[in-house]
Amino acid sequence: MNAVIEARGLSKVFHTTVRRPGLGGALRSLVSPERVAKVAVRDVDFRVGKGELLALLGPNGAGKSTTIKMLTGILTPTSGEALVAGVVPHRDRERNAHNIGAVFGQRTQLWWDLPARESFAILRDIYGVPEARYRERIDEFDGLLELSEFWDTRVRHLSLGQRVRCDLAASLLHDPPVVFLDEPTIGMDVVVKEQVRRFLRHQVEERERTVLLTTHDMTEVARLAERVVLINHGRIVLDGPLQEIRRRFGGTWQIRATLADPADVQEIERQEQLTGGDGPDSPHSPGGRPGPDGPHSPGAPHGGQRDLSSLPGFAGIGVLRREGPRVVFGPVGDGAPSVHEALKVVIGRFQVTDLALEENDLEDVMRSAYLSDMPGQQHSSSSSAAVTSASQGG
Numbered sequence: 001m002n003a004v005i006e007a008r009g010l011s012k013v014f015h016t017t018v019r020r021p022g023l024g025g026a027l028r029s030l031v032s033p034e035r036v037a038k039v040a041v042r043d044v045d046f047r048v049g050k051g052e053l054l055a056l057l058g059p060n061g062a063g064k065s066t067t068i069k070m071l072t073g074i075l076t077p078t079s080g081e082a083l084v085a086g087v088v089p090h091r092d093r094e095r096n097a098h099n100i101g102a103v104f105g106q107r108t109q110l111w112w113d114l115p116a117r118e119s120f121a122i123l124r125d126i127y128g129v130p131e132a133r134y135r136e137r138i139d140e141f142d143g144l145l146e147l148s149e150f151w152d153t154r155v156r157h158l159s160l161g162q163r164v165r166c167d168l169a170a171s172l173l174h175d176p177p178v179v180f181l182d183e184p185t186i187g188m189d190v191v192v193k194e195q196v197r198r199f200l201r202h203q204v205e206e207r208e209r210t211v212l213l214t215t216h217d218m219t220e221v222a223r224l225a226e227r228v229v230l231i232n233h234g235r236i237v238l239d240g241p242l243q244e245i246r247r248r249f250g251g252t253w254q255i256r257a258t259l260a261d262p263a264d265v266q267e268i269e270r271q272e273q274l275t276g277g278d279g280p281d282s283p284h285s286p287g288g289r290p291g292p293d294g295p296h297s298p299g300a301p302h303g304g305q306r307d308l309s310s311l312p313g314f315a316g317i318g319v320l321r322r323e324g325p326r327v328v329f330g331p332v333g334d335g336a337p338s339v340h341e342a343l344k345v346v347i348g349r350f351q352v353t354d355l356a357l358e359e360n361d362l363e364d365v366m367r368s369a370y371l372s373d374m375p376g377q378q379h380s381s382s383s384s385a386a387v388t389s390a391s392q393g394g
């Protein structure tokens, strides 16, 4: 992959002065200030290719904004290197500014007392955008974000959703190949969020921009990101496709199917007997929906019980429950496929008359992923996702 954004061993340590409690403590702090080092980002490596949207995810205080600030040149890394469109951001801020657009959801780059139209004209002049190009882009952005209805309103009077739409358009006026978005849709209503997501998809798919996005909104992640980097305590704990994260931390899907062919039902019965299953709907069968803790949760089939792995293509797929021809398939073990892969296998092998899917909510998946990043926990490695075991950072 030809990387457009590259972080190599990127680290940032903040040094802050702590105030001791009480009046005596305050006086002592004045005379001999106590300095503490906070490692916000440690040894972070990732690459993002042209036309790729990567979601940088992690709990509060994980180090996402600090990483973005180093990649935009706002902060200088303590060690390691950032390279964005061939430029080291903090060393060549001017060239970097021409290559990137950035939106920090909580702040604006527009002039508070000017109407949006005038802010845009100033940015056009700063970046030297030719008039014809400027018109073209404004038309494109207006078509996607409906800016003209508040074009002449002072920025200070815009609603949050209107202001962020303006900020998004403003950040792309100079046609940068790289865009950084730090929680761009925070506080927006669902309609505006969807509009912004369509806009971002357009920028990635049609304009081949490279986008690095942080968000706590899992719907956003599901709609926009194919690949995610998960950061916790300043370290990368996982870098891989969203499907891989679902598989690893949220292997709790179910496929409910009614088999049309009695021969298929017999085949399943045979497999159940072969793998030492307790038979359909025994008191020992897993019963309800597996828990949110992944394949090893108490509800998931385990230890080969009702495992269908010996059927071609069924590795990692088992029977959770069965009542005659009505079968509930679910994941078995660490190598379980995603619900979409499993669905292909099930309908490829069996004729079904009735089908329903249930997949774990992405919020639950991410909660499991965040919680799994505890000292002493090891993630097993995988072919399609680079996984690093992380210890708790300071």
Ligand SMILES: Nc1ncnc2c1ncn2[C@@H]1O[C@H](COP(=O)(O)OP(=O)(O)OP(=O)(O)O)[C@@H](O)[C@H]1O
Pocket (backbone or CB within 6 Å): 014, 015, 016, 038, 039, 040, 058, 059, 060, 061, 062, 063, 064, 065, 066, 067
């Ligand atoms: N200027 C600073 N001085 C000292 N510590 C800082 C500074 N900026 C950030 N930190 C600390 O670095 C850590 C990472 O913060 P950062 O803002 O990067 O997290 P984040 O993942 O973006 O969190 P959130 O999702 O809450 O925005 C936090 O512990 C934070 O307190």
